[in-house]
Amino acid sequence: MDEVELDKAKATPGLSRRQFLTRTAMGGAGLAGVGLLATPANVIKAATGGGGNFPTHPNWKFTFVNHVTTNPFFVPTTYALQDACSVLKVSYQWTGSTSSNVTNMVDSINTAVSAGVDGIATSIVDPTAFDAPIANALKAGIPVVSYNADAPTPLVNQRMAYIGQDLYASGQAMGDQILKVVKEGLVAIGIATPGQLNIQPRFDGAQAQIKASGLPITVELVNTSASVPNELSIVEAYYLGHTTMKGFYAVDAGSGEGIAETSRKYNFPSKGIHTGGFDLLPVTLTAIKDGFFGFTIDQQPYLQGFYPLVQLFLYKLSGGLMFPCDTSTGLKFVTKSNVGLYLKGKSRFEGSTSKELLIK
């Protein structure tokens, strides 16, 4: 058939009106099919009108751009967006990249600007790539804040505020914890995507704290990859090649989970290997409870959705009087002494359930 096509490609292309209309109709039918798929049910919307004491206002749309949109860490963040939208009677869009692809995130911001959204919140995971898109958004009158990961200092990026954990300080805090239990030897720190601004500052902070102590501790960076299943394999392989290590830590959720599982499998506590990490994946929390993982650091991802949306809303409602401000979402150590609170039941705030529950 294809050879025939080629041979007949030079045939005089006459076409009847009927055939042309048929083709156009087919194209339209296809389009209608696409339209059916993209029905309003798939678009997150909330009712118009005021919420609580607030006056009636348009159904503003806020776009949240994320570097790992389908990562379970941000499930509570999306729940927070739903809750905030429900209270404030606005709507949100959750978009970006599934794999820390900076180009995709930049494209998402540009599309949001073209679409004329009412506010943008984005994680800034690259030192320079977000400067121009955010500047363009601000020029178009769209307020922009960053959350979860921020631009490096001195600040060139023009985002209005950062809402999230102080990443470098959290790394320093982890470094202090490491120094409490490790006095010499090899300490490995796992990181999924080296260089990216959402986690690299933690490693930098921890390394700086350890170096400043003057103790004979060697810190090694372990690139565990952005894929959670891969992270476990890489962590295990690293351990098997460095069984005399004194500490194995993580600066991201996936690496922490991999270390927790490896610790359980090889019984790190019996070998004097100390562990710790970030975020609250169930495997990590259970390992803390069972004594196989030393600590994890909670940065409250729910608040990283709730606060930015509220700040953008207030900026819009007040005509710019309520200017977004830097907000810390906390730095809490979760250890065996307090992990019970996180394990006692499912919680929308941790992402383990979508149900709205009053937790006592």
Place this chain on the structure above:
Amino acid sequence: MSSEPVTTTRLQRGTGWARLRKLVGSVVGRREAGILVVAVALTIYFQIITGRFISGSNFITVTQLTAATAIIACGEVLLLICGEIDLSVGNTFALVPFILLFCTQADMPLPLAMIVSLAVGGVIGFINGCVTVFLKVPSFVATLGMLFLLNGLTLTITNGYPSAAPTVGQASVVLGSAPASEILWAVGILILMQLLLTRTRFGPHVIAVGGNMMGARESGVSVPFVKIASFVMAGVLAGFAGILDSFRVGSIDPLQGGTEIMFMAVAGAVIGGTALTGGSGTVVGAFLGVVVLSLLNDGFTFIGISAFAFDIILGGAILVVMVVNVYLGRLRIRRLSQ
């Protein structure tokens, strides 16, 4: 029978209508017509839904979404036509900008640095071609191995760290940092590749190799040369796309591109009418196929579809588009065979 006298005006009018119909037919009768209709229809649909889809800034966004993938698709079309595939183009896309960066950091003049870095892309393609042709490893497997190799190599030489795009002064404007430069390069490459396929001996040789390799060989076509040259071109184009995109974003990331852009390029080629089985293909169709994918991507983001539902809708839309395109293609072939 009309009572109106046969005047020059009436004759001219009739001839004019016939010419217009012929012109419209010549466009609509082409294999790419179906995908063009879908692209136009999508644009109209998103404009109706959003009221502001057709705007200068969004046009730039769509062109930026299209350009790099379209350039890669042009190279991928050559390979698909001659019955092969290159899965490693997305990783060539990631590696070559870093080679350019290292060359400029070593104070190499920009033109030479460009040649060296594009040559790396060509060498990757050459290796892929040689492994496929001389070692008889299926290109799917050969380039899959190259994919992992390049991924590891890029991570190793960069320590996994992203870097700012090379500092090249005003040249960056031409190399992608200006809003329209990337798409202009893509259109230019499209024209060159279309000329290569339709106006040179190489084009029919590629088609012959993909359609009937034995017959092509017996007709005197150098099958190894055709295939290896196609792999080299795919590698060079992938590397160039990576360079352009890096200047556009201002940053080079070892994680950029990868299988995502490779699959989008192949999908664009197939949606545009290139046969996965070889022997038939069109770079114009591939370009339009990538445009359709970019319109879908941009349009759904424009509407406000959130990430979790996004892939469901995008996947469904691609299936619908493909079904429509296949049907339109069958209509066209039926008409041609009448």
